[in-house]
Amino acid sequence: MTIKTSLFSNQWLRFAALTFYYLAIAAGLILLYGRGDFSTPPFIYQGF
Amino acid sequence: MSTQVPGVEGVEGRSVKCSYLGSAAAALLLMAIALFWGVLFAHRVENRYIHALAPRHFAHKNVGIAVGRAAFRQSDLLPLYGASEIWASSQGKPELNRYRASLRFWSYPTGFRVFAVGKGATTALTMLQELTAIGPELRGKKVVLSFTWGPFQAGMAGPDAYGGNFSGLQAGESVFSTDLSPGLKQAVARRMLEYPLTLEHRPVLKFALERLAGGGPVNRVLYYAVLPLGKLQNLVLRLQDHWETLAYIRAQHDLRLQVAHRASSIDWRKLAMRAEEDYREVANNNPFGFANERWEKNSKEWIQRQGENSDAVFLRTLRDSKEWVDLGLLLRVLKERGAQPLILCPPLPGEYFNYWGVSASARRVFYTRLREAAEAFGVPLANFEAHDGDKYFVLDFGSHLSPKGWVYYDQALDAAYHGRFGELDLDRVGAGARSSRSQFDVSTDKQELEYQQLVKRVRQAAQAASPPKATVIVVSDGEDELLQMGDRKGWHFPQTDDGTYAGHKPADSTEAIGHLEALRAKGASFIVFPNTTFWWLDYYAEFRRHLESHYRVVARHEDSCLIFDLRQPAIAQREH
Numbered sequence: 001m002t003i004k005t006s007l008f009s010n011q012w013l014r015f016a017a018l019t020f021y022y023l024a025i026a027a028g029l030i031l032l033y034g035r036g037d038f039s040t041p042p043f044i045y046q047g048f
Numbered sequence: 049m050s051t052q053v054p055g056v057e058g059v060e061g062r063s064v065k066c067s068y069l070g071s072a073a074a075a076l077l078l079m080a081i082a083l084f085w086g087v088l089f090a091h092r093v094e095n096r097y098i099h100a101l102a103p104r105h106f107a108h109k110n111v112g113i114a115v116g117r118a119a120f121r122q123s124d125l126l127p128l129y130g131a132s133e134i135w136a137s138s139q140g141k142p143e144l145n146r147y148r149a150s151l152r153f154w155s156y157p158t159g160f161r162v163f164a165v166g167k168g169a170t171t172a173l174t175m176l177q178e179l180t181a182i183g184p185e186l187r188g189k190k191v192v193l194s195f196t197w198g199p200f201q202a203g204m205a206g207p208d209a210y211g212g213n214f215s216g217l218q219a220g221e222s223v224f225s226t227d228l229s230p231g232l233k234q235a236v237a238r239r240m241l242e243y244p245l246t247l248e249h250r251p252v253l254k255f256a257l258e259r260l261a262g263g264g265p266v267n268r269v270l271y272y273a274v275l276p277l278g279k280l281q282n283l284v285l286r287l288q289d290h291w292e293t294l295a296y297i298r299a300q301h302d303l304r305l306q307v308a309h310r311a312s313s314i315d316w317r318k319l320a321m322r323a324e325e326d327y328r329e330v331a332n333n334n335p336f337g338f339a340n341e342r343w344e345k346n347s348k349e350w351i352q353r354q355g356e357n358s359d360a361v362f363l364r365t366l367r368d369s370k371e372w373v374d375l376g377l378l379l380r381v382l383k384e385r386g387a388q389p390l391i392l393c394p395p396l397p398g399e400y401f402n403y404w405g406v407s408a409s410a411r412r413v414f415y416t417r418l419r420e421a422a423e424a425f426g427v428p429l430a431n432f433e434a435h436d437g438d439k440y441f442v443l444d445f446g447s448h449l450s451p452k453g454w455v456y457y458d459q460a461l462d463a464a465y466h467g468r469f470g471e472l473d474l475d476r477v478g479a480g481a482r483s484s485r486s487q488f489d490v491s492t493d494k495q496e497l498e499y500q501q502l503v504k505r506v507r508q509a510a511q512a513a514s515p516p517k518a519t520v521i522v523v524s525d526g527e528d529e530l531l532q533m534g535d536r537k538g539w540h541f542p543q544t545d546d547g548t549y550a551g552h553k554p555a556d557s558t559e560a561i562g563h564l565e566a567l568r569a570k571g572a573s574f575i576v577f578p579n580t581t582f583w584w585l586d587y588y589a590e591f592r593r594h595l596e597s598h599y600r601v602v603a604r605h606e607d608s609c610l611i612f613d614l615r616q617p618a619i620a621q622r623e624h
Contacts, residue, residue: 011067018071019078026079036288038111040212 083287090290093297094118099125100303102163103150105135108296110167111215112289113181119163120185124156126465127163129175130194133394134166136448140330140341147323147454149461155310160465169209171199172374173239180228180381181221187386192464193378194392194457195371196447197414202368207243214246216253217285223256224278230268232380237261239374252278316459323451324440331450336400337439339450350445354403359410360586366414367587372421379425390464391422391429392457394447398436409580411436412525413587416553428469430460503529505608506578511536513574513603513611520574521567521614523581524549530578539572557590564591568614574602577610585610 098118101109102125109115119125128134128149137145145151149162165178175193179186199205222236237260241247247254256278259271297303327339334343343350382389396411415433422429435441435456443450449457463469510520510533521541524530526549531538542550542563554560564575575595577584585592595612603611 015067015071015074018068019074022072022075023078026075034288035291036217036285038108038215038217038289038292040107040111040214 087287087290090114090294091118093294094290095121096305097297097303098122098163099161099307100305101297102161103154105150105164106296107167108292109165110170110178110213111217112293113178113183113217113221113286114289114293116163116165116178116182117185120182120189120191122163124160125163126153126160126190126192126461127165128192128194128461129170129178130164130166130392131170131196131199132166132168132446133194133196133448134164136443140339141326144323144326144330144451147319147451147458148449149454149458152454152458153461155308157310157312157314158462158466159309159311162461166194167213169199169205170213171205171210172371172378173210174213176236176374176378176381177215177218177222179378179387180225180385181215181218183221183225184227184385186382188388190388190390190464191382192390192392192461195375195418196394197396198446199371200369200414200418201362201365202370203365204369205371207245210243211246214243216250217282217289219246219250220253220278220282220285223253223260224275224282226275228381228384232377232384233260234263236377236381239370239377252281314459314462316455320452320455323455327440327443327451331440331443336397336403337441337443337450338397338400338445339443342444346445350400355405357401357405359405359407359583362406362410363413363583363587366417372417375421376424379421379427383425389427390460390469391418391427391431392460393418393429393431394442394449394453394457395432395434395436395438396447397439397442397445399439400445407580407583408436410583412580413553413583416525428464430456430469432456502578502580502608503527505605506530506576507533509603509605509608510538510574510576510611513613518574519572520576521564521572522576523578523584525581530576539567541567541575543567554588554591557588557594560584560588560591561594564594564614573613573615575599575612575614579606579609582610 094114095118098115099122101115102119116127119127134150135148137148150164153160153162172195179191199209219240223233223240225233237257241257241261247257252274256271256274259267259274330340331337333340334347336343338350379389396414398408398411401411402408412433415431415436418431419429432441432453435453438452440450441453441456442448443453460469506522507530510522514520514533514536516535517537519537519539520533521539522530524538524540526540531540539547540549542554542560544550554563564572599612599614600616601610602613603609
């Protein structure tokens, strides 16, 4: 059995690794797409 | 050794699935906790920096809500919502910007700072969404609303203006709020749906608006069905709002948390005089008191407008503007939320409007209508009507405030914050208002003299046209002097049941006709239109047709008044 296999045969280590993996995906998605677009379209301000 | 049968999950298979699900659930929980702490952190930073942000003008202030909510939580910040007049600069001399409220109250001279929010062509419907989104922080709080005359003219602020100020976050918070009355939400939804371009990429918002606007039990069920999705969307947008706000704060390297509070009493009169002196130096290349740079940029267009407008057109566009509807909705929202609004509105540039073709009496309709709109909700108002002819009060055609105008605004803001607004006499502050004289000045004393002469002519004409002891209705604008016609009995039109002036114009011709006939039934035998009210005959066209078809004109003087004899129908008179 390799070290890697022995690590992942541990239920809690696998749980923690998976949790961290999902968190990393979520964080990546938030960083990529999380920032909102609050820009407003340009308009002709007549200024009267 | 366990034997695995293909296609059949064993204990081991179910255990693996549970660990994936468990990890996913744990990741979600951790994320939720992180977001919760992130929001708390954001609140802390926003509260810490809000005083520094209050006088600043930046894009996200207009479309977000985090900064606004933080401002409303502070007792030493006075929120001021408006449009470009909040930020318009005194071009040519940047140091004149010190009269602007955001800078005037920089060092808390009287104990507060102004939290100013506004962008060009912000209308009442936009302000409604900005303030609804603030939420429960509005309750018991003062908020000052600034309006200029432009949006109250149909066609001046078009759909582009609304779209250019639209915020999906603020709209979503308004639409999916659950503490406003259904009738109010329906009315707001109907107005928002009149701008479909703003809803193009917002299917949830659009769907909810359509359900709200439609009314009825089915639409109500569908609205509540989509409400959780709307709330979730709002949650995401609010998180993004916090992110944007924190990013802005982080990018500012000159935000000072500590600003020395320098208490000082302000001599408003002297300040107004100084402001006018300062402004005159940059407003001397045109006869209207407009800022030199504005005049240089726009003079060709503004000069060409001579006589282009008329009272009838001005009044029609005033009547047709939906800004009145939106203002009413905004005040309803603020009332339901328990806020304490105050309205400020710079005067029209009277000199220029005369040049344009709009008379003082037509302009008075605007001031009156705005006053009535505010009074209907018990909202204090300062529309600075007495400064209509003060050419150094505003710096351009759009009524952006000059330094002197700002001093008046600032005094009103100061009084509002300290609860003294009712004691303020806005005509008296800054005695310099009456000392600004040049060959282009409209002297208020001269106007007063002309008006008194008109009153005298109207009374004489009415006495000449009517028999002794006749009851004469006068379209009076509340002026009691017009009713003194010797032994003739003068009545206001319109009036309340006890005979006092009603305080507002009829909503339409139908109301005017009904009221006239009611007074005629009570004994009124003549109706007098002073020439300052000739515009009624354009504005209330059906009313005019009723008068002309039913009654006889007994006096027509362009320099005083028009009088109808109500005693007998015109047809009966012709037959006799």
